Amino acid sequence: MKNLTITSNPYNDDKVVDACSIFGMMDTTGRRFSGKDVIRAIGNMHVRGNGLGGGFAVYGLYPDYADLYAFHIMYLSDDAREEAESFLSCNFRIAHKEEIATKPIRAIKNPPHVWRYFMEVNKQSKTQGQLDDDYVVEKVMTINTGLADAFVFSSGKNMGVFKGVGYPEEIGEYFCLEDYKGYLWTSHGRFPTNTPGWWGGAHPFCILDWTVVHNGEISSYGINKRYLEQFGYQCTMQTDTEVVAYAVDLLVRKHGFSIETLARILSAPFWADIDRMPEDQQKLFRTLRQVYGSLLLNGPFTIIIAHEGEMIGLTDRIRLRPLIAATKDSVLYLSSEESAIRLISPELDKVWIPTGGEPVIARLKSPIHSVRKQVAATKR
Amino acid sequence: MKTYLPSRFLVDRDQSRCIQCQVCVNQCSFGVHSYDASDNLVKANEANCVGCHRCVVFCPTNAINIRKNTLSYRDNYNWRPEAIEDILKQAETGGVLLTGMGSDKEHKNYWDHLVLNASQVTNPSIDPLREPMELVTYLGKKPDMIEIDQKTGTLKTEMPPQIKLSLPVMFSAMSYGAVSLNVQQSLARAATESGTFWNTGEGGLHKSLYKYAKNTIVQVASGRFGVHSEYLNAGAVVEIKIGQGAKPGIGGHLPGEKVSLDVSKTRMIPQGTDALSPAPQHDIYSIEDLTQLIYALKEATNYTKPISVKIAAVHNSAAIASGMVRAGADIIVLDGIRGSTGAAPKVIRDNVGIPIEMALASVDSRLRQEGIRNQASLVISGGIRNSGDIAKAIALGADAVYIGTAALMALGCTCCQQCHTGKCAWGICTSDLALTKRINPEIGAQRLSNLLRGWSIEIKDILGGMGINAIESLRGNRLALRGMGLSDTELQILGVKMVGS
Numbered sequence: 001m002k003n004l005t006i007t008s009n010p011y012n013d014d015k016v017v018d019a020c021s022i023f024g025m026m027d028t029t030g031r032r033f034s035g036k037d038v039i040r041a042i043g044n045m046h047v048r049g050n051g052l053g054g055g056f057a058v059y060g061l062y063p064d065y066a067d068l069y070a071f072h073i074m075y076l077s078d079d080a081r082e083e084a085e086s087f088l089s090c091n092f093r094i095a096h097k098e099e100i101a102t103k104p105i106r107a108i109k110n111p112p113h114v115w116r117y118f119m120e121v122n123k124q125s126k127t128q129g130q131l132d133d134d135y136v137v138e139k140v141m142t143i144n145t146g147l148a149d150a151f152v153f154s155s156g157k158n159m160g161v162f163k164g165v166g167y168p169e170e171i172g173e174y175f176c177l178e179d180y181k182g183y184l185w186t187s188h189g190r191f192p193t194n195t196p197g198w199w200g201g202a203h204p205f206c207i208l209d210w211t212v213v214h215n216g217e218i219s220s221y222g223i224n225k226r227y228l229e230q231f232g233y234q235c236t237m238q239t240d241t242e243v244v245a246y247a248v249d250l251l252v253r254k255h256g257f258s259i260e261t262l263a264r265i266l267s268a269p270f271w272a273d274i275d276r277m278p279e280d281q282q283k284l285f286r287t288l289r290q291v292y293g294s295l296l297l298n299g300p301f302t303i304i305i306a307h308e309g310e311m312i313g314l315t316d317r318i319r320l321r322p323l324i325a326a327t328k329d330s331v332l333y334l335s336s337e338e339s340a341i342r343l344i345s346p347e348l349d350k351v352w353i354p355t356g357g358e359p360v361i362a363r364l365k366s367p368i369h370s371v372r373k374q375v376a377a378t379k380r
Numbered sequence: 381m382k383t384y385l386p387s388r389f390l391v392d393r394d395q396s397r398c399i400q401c402q403v404c405v406n407q408c409s410f411g412v413h414s415y416d417a418s419d420n421l422v423k424a425n426e427a428n429c430v431g432c433h434r435c436v437v438f439c440p441t442n443a444i445n446i447r448k449n450t451l452s453y454r455d456n457y458n459w460r461p462e463a464i465e466d467i468l469k470q471a472e473t474g475g476v477l478l479t480g481m482g483s484d485k486e487h488k489n490y491w492d493h494l495v496l497n498a499s500q501v502t503n504p505s506i507d508p509l510r511e512p513m514e515l516v517t518y519l520g521k522k523p524d525m526i527e528i529d530q531k532t533g534t535l536k537t538e539m540p541p542q543i544k545l546s547l548p549v550m551f552s553a554m555s556y557g558a559v560s561l562n563v564q565q566s567l568a569r570a571a572t573e574s575g576t577f578w579n580t581g582e583g584g585l586h587k588s589l590y591k592y593a594k595n596t597i598v599q600v601a602s603g604r605f606g607v608h609s610e611y612l613n614a615g616a617v618v619e620i621k622i623g624q625g626a627k628p629g630i631g632g633h634l635p636g637e638k639v640s641l642d643v644s645k646t647r648m649i650p651q652g653t654d655a656l657s658p659a660p661q662h663d664i665y666s667i668e669d670l671t672q673l674i675y676a677l678k679e680a681t682n683y684t685k686p687i688s689v690k691i692a693a694v695h696n697s698a699a700i701a702s703g704m705v706r707a708g709a710d711i712i713v714l715d716g717i718r719g720s721t722g723a724a725p726k727v728i729r730d731n732v733g734i735p736i737e738m739a740l741a742s743v744d745s746r747l748r749q750e751g752i753r754n755q756a757s758l759v760i761s762g763g764i765r766n767s768g769d770i771a772k773a774i775a776l777g778a779d780a781v782y783i784g785t786a787a788l789m790a791l792g793c794t795c796c797q798q799c800h801t802g803k804c805a806w807g808i809c810t811s812d813l814a815l816t817k818r819i820n821p822e823i824g825a826q827r828l829s830n831l832l833r834g835w836s837i838e839i840k841d842i843l844g845g846m847g848i849n850a851i852e853s854l855r856g857n858r859l860a861l862r863g864m865g866l867s868d869t870e871l872q873i874l875g876v877k878m879v880g881s
Contacts, residue, residue: 014877095564105646217847226748288526290542298847299848317507
C-alpha cells in the first residue's frame with residue numbers, strides 16, 4: 001500500500017478506533033486441529049463485530065516449510081504482484097509460491113488476490129551482521145509502505161494470517177480455513193468506528209511470527225506511539241494494535257524480556273501493589289515502570305498475543321474489556337465471551353475470569369523443535 | 381524632587397464602619413494608613429499604596445476598599461499610562477526600573493489556547509473516587525533498556541538515582557534572603573507532608589531546615605552562596621542554576637540590608653554585605669564546562685543524587701537542552717518568560733525569553749527526535765496557575781512542574797509586585813523580622829498542602845475523564861490536547877492538532 005497512513009486512516013483521526021470479539025485456542029501438546037471450531041466460536045460472537053473486518057492467525061500451519069519465512073501478500077492488481085515478486089526475488093530465495101485457495105461467497109465483495117511464498121533470506125543482500133528477522137521486518141515495511149497495491153498480511157515461519165473485510169466466519173469460509181490445521185489459532189471480529197474497513201486493517205496484526213488480536217481502545221496511544229518512534233518504529237497504520245505489536249517486538253525481541261515481564265510492562269502493577277511485594281521484586285517492578293512507563297497500555301483493552309509455541313491473553317490493569325479463560329484437557333481457550341467456548345466445548349475442566357493485568361499464558365509442553373519434527377512426522 | 385507620579389490606587393474608607401482600631405495602620409508596611417489622634421480619624425497616604433490588600437483582609441469591620449486610580453490620560457495606544465509613568469520614574473531616579481514577580485504583560489498564554497480530551501463511548505472514563513489513580517512520578521535519568529537476570533529473575537541493570545514525587549508538582553527555587561525562613565519552613569514542611577520537593581534557591585540551607593533534607597533540592601548558582609559538602613550531600617537533588625525565566629542572562633543582587641546574621645551564616649558571607657550573583661557561572665562559559673560542573677557535583681555526592689540543570693527558556697532552548705542532556709544532566713528545568721523573581725530589571729523581565737509552553741514542546745520534541753528523552757527528566761516552571769495548566773504541561777511532555785508564585789499565593793501573596801522593596805506586607809518576601817512573623821510555618825504548611833491536595837484530586841479527575849489511570853499515560857501524550865485560536869506554525873511547534881480535527 002503506497003500510503004498506508006491514508007489507506008488505514010482516511011479521515012486523519014488521532015487513531016483508528018475499533019472494538020471487537022476475540023478468540024484464541026491452543027493445544028499445548030502441539031496437536032494440530034482444523035479451523036472449523038475456531039470459526040464456529042468466533043461466529044458465535046457475530047454481534048460484537050460489524051462486518052468490517054475478520055481474521056485468523058494459525059501456528060504450526062506449514063510444517064513442511066517450517067524453517068522458511070512464509071509470506072501472505074495481498075494484491076489489488078496483477079501489476080502489483082509482478083512488482084512485488086521482482087522485489088522478493090531480489091531479496092529472497094523463493095522456495096515455493098502459490099495463490100491461496102479461496103471459495104467465492106456472496107458476502108465477500110471485491111476480494112484482493114492473496115498469495116503465499118516460502119522464502120529464505122538472500123544472504124548476499126543482507127548488510128553485515130544484520131539478523132535475518134531484522135532483514136525481514138525491513139523488507140515487509142518496504143513492501144507495505146513503498147509498493148502500491150501490495151500488502152504483507154504475515155511474514156513468520158510455520159504460521160500464517162488470513163484476514164479481510166467481512167465477518168470473521170465469512171472470512172474463515174472464504175479462505176477455506178476448515179481445511180487447515182494448526183496447534184494454536186487466534187481470531188478476531190472487528191467493529192471499527194471510523195474507517196470504511198480495508199483488508200490490511202483487519203486483525204490479526206502480524207510482524208514476523210508475532211500476531212496480535214485486540215479488543216479495545218488504548219487511551220495512552222499518543223505517548224505509546226511517540227515512545228516507539230524513538231526506537232525507529234513508524235506507526236503508519238495508526239491503530240492501537242500496531243502499537244501493541246511494535247511494543248512486543250521491542251520488548252521481547254530486542255530487549256529480551258520474557259512474556260511474563262512483557263505483560264507486567266504493558267499492564268503494569270499499581271504502585272501500591274508494588275509496595276507490597278518482596279524487596280527484590282519491588283526493585284524490579286519499580287524499575288520496569290520507571291523505564292518503560294511510556295509503554296503502559298492505558299485504557300480498555302484485551303489482547304491475545306501469539307508467536308511460535310506461546311499464546312498470551314492480557315487485559316488492561318482494571319479489566320475494562322472482557323476476557324474469559326478456560327481449559328479442557330490440554331487445550332486452553334481465551335475468548336471475549338464464555339458462550340463461544342461452551343459452543344465448541346460444552347464440558348470444561350476449568351473456567352475463570354483473569355483479573356485485570358494478570359496474563360494467561362499457554363505454552364507448548366515440549367520444546368518447539370521436537371514438536372516441529374513431531375508435527376511434520378504426523379503429517380507424513 | 382517632587383514626583384509627578386499619580387498614585388496607583390485609591391483607598392476608600394467607610395467612616396461609618398471604621399472604629400479607629402488601627403489594625404490597618406499596623407498591618408500596612410508601606411506606610412499608607414496613619415491615625416490622626418486630634419481628629420480621631422484613620423487617614424491614608426494613597427501614593428504609597430501597592431494594592432496588596434493586607435489592610436482589606438485584616439480590617440475587622442470591612443471598612444476598607446482599594447480601588448484602581450482610573451485617572452484618565454488622553455488615549456494614545458503607544459503612550460499608555462504605564463509607558464508614561466515608567467519614564468517619569470526614571471526621570472526622577474536615573475536608575476534601572478526594578479520589579480518583582482513574573483511578567484505582567486499580555487504575552488500570549490498558550491495554556492488558555494489548549495483544551496484537554498475526555499472519553500466518550502469508545503472507551504470508558506474512570507471514576508477516581510472508586511478506582512486507583514496514580515500520580516507517582518520518578519525524576520532522574522532512565523536507561524534505554526534494562527536487563528533481568530534470567531536465572532534469578534532479578535534486576536541486573538543498576539538504575540541511576542531517582543527521586544519519587546507523589547504528585548508531579550514541586551516548589552521552585554526561592555532563596556533564604558529573598559523569602560523568609562518562615563516561608564522556607566512552610567514550603568519544606570508541606571513538601572515533606574505531600575511527598576514532593578522544595579528548592580533552597582541559591583541562598584544555602586538554614587541549619588534548622590536540615591531535618592527536611594530528604595525533600596529538599598539544593599541549588600548551586602553563580603554566587604555559590606552557602607555551598608559546601610554537607611549542603612550538597614543533604615539534598616535529594618543538586619540543581620545547577622544557569623538562568624531564571626524572569627531574568628535570563630542576568631545575575632542577582634540581594635541588598636546588604638537583607639543580609640541579617642542568620643542569612644549571613646547560611647550564605648557564608650559577612651553580615652550586611654550585598655550578595656551579588658554574577659550573570660554567568662564564571663566556571664561555565666560553554667557546554668563542556670557544564671559537563672565538568674555536573675560531574676564535579678556527582679563526584680562530590682558520590683553519584684547518589686540526580687543533578688538538575690535549570691535554564692531560562694530562550695530562543696535556542698531545544699539545542700541547549702540537548703547539549704545539557706549530553707553533558708550529563710539528569711533533570712532539565714526550563715523556566716519560561718512568565719517565571720517569577722524577587723527582583724529583576726523590569727525591561728528584562730518583560731522582554732527577554734519565550735513562553736514556557738513553546739519551550740517545553742520544542743525541547744521535548746527535540747530530545748525525542750534525538751532519542752535521548754529518557755536520559756533526563758523534564759521539569760518546567762514559569763506561571764503555572766492551576767491543575768489544568770499542569771495537566772496540559774504533562775501532556776506536552778513535562779515530567780513535572782515547579783510552582784513558585786502559586787505557592788506564595790497560597791501563603792497570602794496577592795502579586796502586588798513589590799518583592800524587590802523588601803516590605804512585603806504579607807511577610808513573604810522580606811527579611812524584616814516584624815513582617816516575617818506574619819507567616820506561621822504550621823499554618824503556611826497546611827495551606828500549601830491543601831493546595832497540592834486539591835490539585836492532585838483535580839488531576840486525577842482529568843486523568844479519569846480521559847480513561848487513563850496513571851500519569852505516565854498522559855505524559856507526552858499530545859493527542860490529549862487540541863489547540864484553539866492558534867496559527868499552523870504554533871500548532872506545529874506545540875505538536876497538537878486544531879480543535880475539531
